[in-house]
Amino acid sequence: MAELAFEDFTPGRVFDLGRITVDRDEMIAFARRFDPQPFHLDEQAGKESIFGQLAASGWYTCGLWMRAYVDHVLSRAVALGSPGGEEISWPAPVFAGDLLAASLEILGARRSRSRPELGLVTLGARMYRGDTPVFRATFTGMFGVRTA
Amino acid sequence: MAELAFEDFTPGRVFDLGRITVDRDEMIAFARRFDPQPFHLDEQAGKESIFGQLAASGWYTCGLWMRAYVDHVLSRAVALGSPGGEEISWPAPVFAGDLLAASLEILGARRSRSRPELGLVTLGARMYRGDTPVFRATFTGMFGVRTA
Numbered sequence: 001m002a003e004l005a006f007e008d009f010t011p012g013r014v015f016d017l018g019r020i021t022v023d024r025d026e027m028i029a030f031a032r033r034f035d036p037q038p039f040h041l042d043e044q045a046g047k048e049s050i051f052g053q054l055a056a057s058g059w060y061t062c063g064l065w066m067r068a069y070v071d072h073v074l075s076r077a078v079a080l081g082s083p084g085g086e087e088i089s090w091p092a093p094v095f096a097g098d099l100l101a102a103s104l105e106i107l108g109a110r111r112s113r114s115r116p117e118l119g120l121v122t123l124g125a126r127m128y129r130g131d132t133p134v135f136r137a138t139f140t141g142m143f144g145v146r147t148a
Numbered sequence: 149m150a151e152l153a154f155e156d157f158t159p160g161r162v163f164d165l166g167r168i169t170v171d172r173d174e175m176i177a178f179a180r181r182f183d184p185q186p187f188h189l190d191e192q193a194g195k196e197s198i199f200g201q202l203a204a205s206g207w208y209t210c211g212l213w214m215r216a217y218v219d220h221v222l223s224r225a226v227a228l229g230s231p232g233g234e235e236i237s238w239p240a241p242v243f244a245g246d247l248l249a250a251s252l253e254i255l256g257a258r259r260s261r262s263r264p265e266l267g268l269v270t271l272g273a274r275m276y277r278g279d280t281p282v283f284r285a286t287f288t289g290m291f292g293v294r295t296a
Contacts, residue, residue: 033211034215036218037227063183067181074185083238083239084238084284085236086235089231091231093229
């Protein structure tokens with residue numbers, strides 16, 4: 001039996017998802033495959049860009065957060081996927097070597113009316129470099145209920 | 149000089165971003181690194197899941213769309229990154245071998261007040277398997293203006 005069910009995702013609860021150091025090689029390899037814009041691939045193009053240096057694809061940052069969420073929460077939960085979300089933002093660029101702190105804040109939770117064995121949880125994804133927010137998303141997670 | 153500037157992103161314009169066949173090995177490798185939930189990794193776990201078979205991570209689907217967007221639009225544009233978006237959804241699961249059609253619809257466009265050399269474009273990302281929508285997002289792209 002999984003440790004975390006719908007009932008454990010109470011609004012206001014914050015899960016620490018640990019710290020991640022951004023690996024330069026993987027950051028560039030990701031961009032090469034999924035987001036090959038010059039400022040994500042090349043040091044000089046990064047310097048000349050709005051970011052001021054070689055910057056991670058926002059989708060890579062998102063992937064790093066997702067992995068931390070799986071490791072710290074979903075792997076211990078009755079997780080049933082996600083239909084999507086309503087906010088995603090990258091308030092500051094992420095750079096190679098950055099140390100990022102990831103967390104998850106539970107923003108809301110309700111039982112499904114059509115499928116009572118399932119609960120819908122509004123999830124707040126956050127990632128910081130020091131005091132600077134670098135990633136933020138609000139999306140919905142579906143979880144099995146313990147007392148179906 | 150890039151072919152596409154802010155002025156070319158007129159509301160209502162639709163860009164065809166081509167077709168993509170979902171590669172099973174890459175789909176699983178992506179999930180193993182960024183979203184290692186059992187239904188994204190293992191055929192049997194997929195069958196027993198809400199998806200009915202091994203399904204792609206939504207972030208992989210997102211990455212496939214992004215790559216198509218770079219290849220067909222951003223690589224030809226004065227693209228200045230994105231601060232984020234306000235909607236992301238996966239209305240249906242994506243499976244290995246799926247043939248997906250990607251497109252971009254321009255939903256809105258306005259010049260930046262604080263930085264007149266820059267325009268903000270509201271972008272509608274869409275991806276379909278046949279008539280079934282599998283990915284949808286609304287986000288903001290920043291582009292250089294031609295007549296700064």
